[in-house]
Amino acid sequence: xxxxxxxxxxxMGGHAPYVWSAWGVTALLLLATVWHARxxxxxxxxxxxxxxxxxxxxxxxxx
Amino acid sequence: MWAFIHKLGSPKWFYGISAKLQPWFxxxxxxLIVTGSLWGLAFAPAxxxxxxxxxxxxxxxxxxxxxxxxxxxxxVSGLVFMVWKIKVADMAAAVMAPLGAAMTFVAxxxxxxWGVPTWGTWWMWDARLTSMLILLFLYLGVIALRGAFxxxxxxxxxxxxLAMVGVINIPIIKxxxxxxxxxxxPASFTLxxxxxxxxEMWLPLVIMVLGFYSFFIALTLMRTRSEILRxxxxxxxxxxxxxxxxxxxx
Amino acid sequence: MHSSSQSSETNQQxxxxxxxxxxxxxxxxxxxxxxRDLTLMLRRRGEVxxxxxxxxxxxxxxxIAISPDPELLAxxxxxxxxxxxxxAALLSLDSLFRSDYDDGSLEQLLLAPQPLVALSLAxxxxxxxxxxxxxxxxxxxxxxxxxxxxxxxxxxxLSLALGTASLSLIGAIGAALTVGLARGGVLLSLLxxxxxxxxxxxxxxxxxxxxxxxxxxAHLAILGALLAASLMLAPWAIAASLRISING
Numbered sequence: 001x002x003x004x005x006x007x008x009x010x011x012m013g014g015h016a017p018y019v020w021s022a023w024g025v026t027a028l029l030l031l032a033t034v035w036h037a038r039x040x041x042x043x044x045x046x047x048x049x050x051x052x053x054x055x056x057x058x059x060x061x062x063x
Numbered sequence: 064m065w066a067f068i069h070k071l072g073s074p075k076w077f078y079g080i081s082a083k084l085q086p087w088f089x090x091x092x093x094x095l096i097v098t099g100s101l102w103g104l105a106f107a108p109a110x111x112x113x114x115x116x117x118x119x120x121x122x123x124x125x126x127x128x129x130x131x132x133x134x135x136x137x138x139v140s141g142l143v144f145m146v147w148k149i150k151v152a153d154m155a156a157a158v159m160a161p162l163g164a165a166m167t168f169v170a171x172x173x174x175x176x177w178g179v180p181t182w183g184t185w186w187m188w189d190a191r192l193t194s195m196l197i198l199l200f201l202y203l204g205v206i207a208l209r210g211a212f213x214x215x216x217x218x219x220x221x222x223x224x225l226a227m228v229g230v231i232n233i234p235i236i237k238x239x240x241x242x243x244x245x246x247x248x249p250a251s252f253t254l255x256x257x258x259x260x261x262x263e264m265w266l267p268l269v270i271m272v273l274g275f276y277s278f279f280i281a282l283t284l285m286r287t288r289s290e291i292l293r294x295x296x297x298x299x300x301x302x303x304x305x306x307x308x309x310x311x312x313x
Numbered sequence: 314m315h316s317s318s319q320s321s322e323t324n325q326q327x328x329x330x331x332x333x334x335x336x337x338x339x340x341x342x343x344x345x346x347x348x349r350d351l352t353l354m355l356r357r358r359g360e361v362x363x364x365x366x367x368x369x370x371x372x373x374x375x376x377i378a379i380s381p382d383p384e385l386l387a388x389x390x391x392x393x394x395x396x397x398x399x400x401a402a403l404l405s406l407d408s409l410f411r412s413d414y415d416d417g418s419l420e421q422l423l424l425a426p427q428p429l430v431a432l433s434l435a436x437x438x439x440x441x442x443x444x445x446x447x448x449x450x451x452x453x454x455x456x457x458x459x460x461x462x463x464x465x466x467x468x469x470x471l472s473l474a475l476g477t478a479s480l481s482l483i484g485a486i487g488a489a490l491t492v493g494l495a496r497g498g499v500l501l502s503l504l505x506x507x508x509x510x511x512x513x514x515x516x517x518x519x520x521x522x523x524x525x526x527x528x529x530x531a532h533l534a535i536l537g538a539l540l541a542a543s544l545m546l547a548p549w550a551i552a553a554s555l556r557i558s559i560n561g
Contacts (some may be wrong), residue, residue, distance in 0.1 A: 004107050009105060015116035019178050022173040025105070026122040029165050030096075030278065037282055041289045048296060048305045049312075056309070200507040207503055211494050220557045221490050225504060228486055228550050232508050235539070239511040246518070 072149035074299045082283040088281035095274030102267035110264075116180040119173050121268055125201045125275035126169040127191070130198055133163035133279065137205070138230035151287065153219040154294065156226065157209065158286035162279065164202035170195050177205070185279030190244035194237050201229045215294075342427040343435045350439040353412075355483060356448075359407055361443050365451055368401040372455045383460035390459040391520035395476075395541045397455075398448045401507055402477050403502055406484040409436065410492040410555070421493070423559055429552040437485045437551070445477025465523035469534075475536040476516040480549035482540075483508050489554035512539055 003009040012019045103121035110117035134145050142155035143149055174192045175185050184194070212218035260268075295301050354361055375393050376386060413419040422432050452473050453466040461469070487505035491497030519532035 001106055003105065012118070013109060013115040015114060015118075015180055018116050018176045019152050021103075022119045022176045023100075025172050025200055026126065026169050029169055033162060033165060033282060037285050037289070041285065041292075041312050042290045045305070045308070048247045048292065051296075051311050052302065052309050056306070060068070071475045132323055197507050197510055200503065204500075204504040204507065208490060211491070211497070211500055217493070217560075224486075224492060224550055224557065228508070231546065234512070235542075236507070238512045243514045243518070253542065259440055268534050 071153060072147065072152055074152055074154075074295050074298075077151045078288055078291050081288055085281055085284045085288075088277050088284065092274055092281050095270050099267050099271035099274050103271060105268050107264050108261070113181060116177060119177040121271045123170055123173040123177060124268060125272045126166045126173065127195060128272055129275050129279055130163055130167040130170050130195065131160050132276070133166060133287065134198065134226070134233060135230055138223075138226040140211065141226040144219060145223050145227075150294070151291070153223065154290040155283055156222065156289045157219070158290055159283055160202060160209070160222075162282060164199060166275075166279075167195055167199040167202055171199065188244070190241045192228065193244065194240045197236055197240070197299035198233070201233070224239050269313065314337040319535050322519065323483075325429055329556070331405065339427050339431060343431050344424060346432050346435040347439060350436055351442070352440060360405070361419055361447070364401040364405040364444050365447055366386070367404055368397055368448055368451060369455060369504040371397040371400065372459065376459070387460045387462055387524075390456060391465070391469070392517050393459060394452055394456060394461070395473070395513055395520070397450060398473055398477065399480065399513060401448055402444055402480045403484065403505060403509075404487045405440070406481075406501040406505065407501060409488045410558075414492045414558070419555065420559055429555065430548045433489070433551045433555060434548045437481050437548075440485070441478050441524065444554050445481055446474060448477055449473035461520075462500050462524045464526075465520050468523035468529050472516045472519040472529075472533065472536060475540055476512045479536070479540045479543045480509060480511045481514075482551075484542040486547055486550045486554055489551045489558060491558075492555075493494035512536070515539065 010016060075224075098119065104118055107118070109115050136157045136275070137159045139154040143152040144156065167254065171192065175191070178185055178187055205222055206223055209218045209222040212221060252273075292301060372393065375389075375397075379385065379389075410419060413422070423429055425432065449470045452469050453461075456466055456469055484501075484505050485503045485507075490504065491501045494500065515532050515535045519536065521527050522529050522532055
């Protein structure tokens with residue numbers, strides 16, 4: 001452990017704003033890309049399923 | 064060999080195999096990035112010159128590596144698409160570009176923030192940062208060109224050509240920028256090039272780099288799957304797949 | 314490729330005629346393309362003169378915006394001259410294939426039996442002859458008004474002549490990629506400018522080295538190497554891009 005206490009860890013020896021902003025932006029961007037990819041996949045599948053259901057019910061009505 | 068390549072090229076086959084591979088890469092990415100972050104942030108010793116601000120290296124360098132690797136991966140995918148007409152390669156190239164641009168931005172931002180305690184200014188025309196800035200423009204060009212075409216096939220081929228032209232130019236740009244930098248600023252203090260980093264400093268860096276690469280692979284697999292669904296929505300196998308899921312839900 | 318099944322029929326008709334007339338007339342075709350483009354461009358003098366006027370205008374703006382102090386200007390003159398020439402060359406790129414695309418002669422070029430790589434190289438050569446070379450010849454005059462130190466004028470012209478040839482070749486890739494797009498102008502500069510940076514570094518570097526009295530042969534050699542590399546690689550990319558823009 002390079003730090004003696006948690007407070008010291010947060011302070012980063014006076015470099016806190018730089019270290020935490022760089023790490024924060026990186027973490028935020030990584031999480032945002034994952035979130036975006038998940039949302040994209042869900043939305044696509046939802047759209048496809050809706051279309052399939054509509055097609056199925058149309059076929060059901062015709063019979 | 065050829066059979067394998069063509070099998071790999073089939074979107075249906077790729078959709079299946081990527082579903083099996085994806086969880087492993089996500090797990091590896093999460094494990095490596097969490098381990099590397101804890102180690103790099105809390106356990107690695109502070110740098111004797113830069114103090115704790117050097118801990119930015121653990122996000123700056125992996126992002127910079129990935130930014131360059133993704134461009135190469137994109138160009139290789141473009142080449143595969145142009146030569147063998149493998150559509151999955153182009154779908155992968157299409158989803159890689161935004162992540163590459165994001166990684167370039169991360170490298171630029173962390174470099175700029177790192178510059179404040181190191182150089183006392185937000186921006187220095189440092190060789191690495193300058194090359195990164197140019198790389199960002201190259202990424203934006205590829206993304207914009209792909210978006211500018213109405214025909215998907217033209218967009219794919221144009222983006223492939225541009226990615227290949229770009230990848231040939233990247234080393235040339237890198238060397239000329241390095242040369243330009245040493246000419247104008249007699250190498251004072253570059254961010255990351257330092258002699259002999261101790262093991263407990265570079266080991267977490269290696270872990271972070273591996274974690275970022277796993278993240279890139281996992282995300283590309285995931286988004287390529289979405290892209291397959293988007294482009295092949297009218298294909299028989301996609302409709303069967305969706306119908307199966309609809310039946311299951313009942 | 315498969316989108317133009319109709320044009321492949323006409324393709325064969327067009328192919329048949331020139332093949333019978335002169336077999337493998339590659340040099341003839343290149344010469345014809347050169348002559349045709351030269352004649353066309355010389356007929357539209359405005360398009361040839363515009364980049365030159367632009368170059369002079371931009372150079373006039375700098376002393377007004379920064380300072381008329383000759384000492385200050387002398388320091389930044391190499392960079393200003395190179396950047397302004399580069400932008401002037403960029404300005405002329407859009408018209409490289411535009412009119413040929415609009416009147417359909419670009420399609421004819423693609424259908425010609427001679428390799429498109431050679432024909433597009435001829436077009437780029439004309440472009441350089443009518444923009445790059447005049448810019449290089451004009452630069453020393455603008456160097457005078459920027460108080461460029463003596464002894465660097467020849468290097469300025471030479472580096473620009475070498476460099477703009479690379480710029481024309483690289484820029485033609487971007488022009489070929491965007492010629493089919495309605496608003497390709499801004500996109501073209503986004504695609505092309507990052508690729509121009511190595512040429513800019515060594516071109517402006519050559520002039521600066523000449524001012525400082527260092528040897529300029531290394532810079533000029535690298536500019537020559539960049540030109541050789543673009544001469545070898547760019548025509549293939551231009552040809553591929555033209556095919557994409559026409560068939561897409």
